[in-house]
Amino acid sequence: MADPTNSTSSPFDLVVLGAGSGGYACALRAAQLDLKVALVEEDKIGGTCLHRGCIPTKALLHAAEVADHARAGASHGVLTTFEGIDTEALHARKDRIVGQLHKGLTGLIGQAGIEVVTGRGRLVDAGTVAVETAEGTRTVTGRTVVLATGSYARTIPGVELGPRVMTSDQAMDLTEIPERVAVLGGGVIGVEFASLLRSFGAEVTVIEALERIVAAEEPSISKHLTREFKKRGITSRTGTKVSSVEADETRAVVHLEGGEDLEVDLVLVAVGRGPRTDGVGFEEAGVTLERGFVPTDERLRTNVDGVRAVGDIVPGLQLAHRGFAHGIFVAEDVAGLDPQPVQDVTIPRVTYCDPEIASVGLTAEAAKGAGHDVDTVTYPLGGNGRSLIRGTTGSVLLVREKDGPVLGVHMVGLGVSELISEAQLAVGWEAHPEDIAPLVHAHPSQGEAFGEAAMLAAGRPLHAHA
Numbered sequence: 001m002a003d004p005t006n007s008t009s010s011p012f013d014l015v016v017l018g019a020g021s022g023g024y025a026c027a028l029r030a031a032q033l034d035l036k037v038a039l040v041e042e043d044k045i046g047g048t049c050l051h052r053g054c055i056p057t058k059a060l061l062h063a064a065e066v067a068d069h070a071r072a073g074a075s076h077g078v079l080t081t082f083e084g085i086d087t088e089a090l091h092a093r094k095d096r097i098v099g100q101l102h103k104g105l106t107g108l109i110g111q112a113g114i115e116v117v118t119g120r121g122r123l124v125d126a127g128t129v130a131v132e133t134a135e136g137t138r139t140v141t142g143r144t145v146v147l148a149t150g151s152y153a154r155t156i157p158g159v160e161l162g163p164r165v166m167t168s169d170q171a172m173d174l175t176e177i178p179e180r181v182a183v184l185g186g187g188v189i190g191v192e193f194a195s196l197l198r199s200f201g202a203e204v205t206v207i208e209a210l211e212r213i214v215a216a217e218e219p220s221i222s223k224h225l226t227r228e229f230k231k232r233g234i235t236s237r238t239g240t241k242v243s244s245v246e247a248d249e250t251r252a253v254v255h256l257e258g259g260e261d262l263e264v265d266l267v268l269v270a271v272g273r274g275p276r277t278d279g280v281g282f283e284e285a286g287v288t289l290e291r292g293f294v295p296t297d298e299r300l301r302t303n304v305d306g307v308r309a310v311g312d313i314v315p316g317l318q319l320a321h322r323g324f325a326h327g328i329f330v331a332e333d334v335a336g337l338d339p340q341p342v343q344d345v346t347i348p349r350v351t352y353c354d355p356e357i358a359s360v361g362l363t364a365e366a367a368k369g370a371g372h373d374v375d376t377v378t379y380p381l382g383g384n385g386r387s388l389i390r391g392t393t394g395s396v397l398l399v400r401e402k403d404g405p406v407l408g409v410h411m412v413g414l415g416v417s418e419l420i421s422e423a424q425l426a427v428g429w430e431a432h433p434e435d436i437a438p439l440v441h442a443h444p445s446q447g448e449a450f451g452e453a454a455m456l457a458a459g460r461p462l463h464a465h466a
């Protein structure tokens with residue numbers, strides 16, 4: 001154990017290691033519940049979501065939508081032209097948004113009376129974290145330690161990162177828009193970046209090892225996205241493996257298995273995110289790891305008494321809002337409020353490519369696999385006035401237990417991200433389509449499409465063709 005140059009005299013109730021979505025939410029909720037909290041962070045409070053993930057990428061995706069609107073102006077009778085991307089202004093706006101949220105968050109943490117310990121933390125034992133601060137090693141002790149160290153962008157073995165080969169961490173700050181891009185991985189990050197780089201003017205090829213892009217979604221969603229991407233000029237190469245990548249300062253060549261080569265100006269590696277559990281003392285302190293992740297029970301307890309884990313290091317969905325929910329759960333559980341455990345199946349998932357994808361609950365296949373007797377209906381956005389006005393196609397697919405509750409909702413189309421809240425209520429509250437069908441939806445809204453899907457599932461369709 002490191003020789004502490006400075007130890008805290010009184011122990012904390014909670015020591016949280018990592019101030020990303022899971023960690024800071026846990027710290028804030030615990031402070032609200034009058035627990036004494038230390039929050040250990042080596043970088044900026046806010047983590048991946050605020051600084052390298054959700055917020056900056058969605059700012060870029062919003063700019064991509066503006067670029068598409070500029071291109072489409074004339075078809076709406078508005079005379080606009082797209083002249084290109086000013087990357088300096090693009091990043092200045094993105095960074096302003098991140099900066100504003102970061103300032104707000106640090107203010108909240110400060111007001112809550114949370115003690116932020118800046119430096120790299122390492123779990124020493126069940127109640128102890130050693131932090132390498134600028135002033136030396138500080139030992140922070142607590143009744144409960146919460147591991148919240150988050151995740152990192154994985155790369156492909158043998159593929160070296162550089163000026164022409166990067167992960168989303170670097171691609172977030174591109175100073176020029178490349179002409180030709182190969183995106184390795186057709187998951188969430190892959191399709192979001194493919195979408196925005198295409199809107200910014202790049203020629204984009206997505207290379208996915210599995211048989212379809214966004215393979216975690218309903219097959220009909222992968223099909224629709226592939227088709228819409230194709231219309232936008234994005235090529236999806238599925239069932240395709242990369243054997244190696246060669247790159248210098250000016251270009252990169254992706255060698256595909258089978259002998260084909262793809263020469264591009266930028267390779268974006270988006271093949272998943274791994275847990276950040278190396279070199280932080282977890283295993284040495286006795287915490288069991290499985291493929292690098294920290295397995296927990298449903299109350300997010302690790303195998304070591306008094307050590308909990310939240311967010312991306314816990315096997316399951318890697319989403320910021322799952323991290324928030326985990327953090328809040330642990331704070332409330334430690335405070336003795338007996339909260340309900342977080343269930344991945346009711347967590348909404350949104351992918352912000354164009355067209356967007358939003359889903360919650362079980363796919364039809366997963367529902368059948370879980371033993372449900374399943375009925376599905378699909379309501380096409382082609383019958384929804386507001387979607388037509390917005391110039392998007394897509395659908396709402398509703399999975400229900402025969403004569404029972406809604407088990408899953410799976411949507412694709414520009415604007416469906418905003419329909420997910422109602423869909424998650426339906427799944428979370430185990431509503432039957434018959435409960436939703438009589439609820440009046442505002443007209444004309446895209447939300448009507450969800451109402452119409454429920455009406456269809458309840459056997460009383462209005463604007464649906466037989």
Ligand code: NAI
Pocket residue numbers: 156184185186187188189190192207208209210214215240241242270271272273317318319349350351352
């Ligand atoms: P992912 O797991 O969603 O997708 C990775 C894809 O890469 C998979 O389809 C996989 O088959 C493919 N792949 C793996 N190795 C490959 C290879 N050698 N060649 C070709 N394809 C290969 O991971 P992704 O997109 O990196 O995202 C990481 C995490 O971040 C996800 O859990 C995602 O949910 C989360 N995220 C969520 C966002 C949102 O909620 N909007 C936005 C961005 C990320």
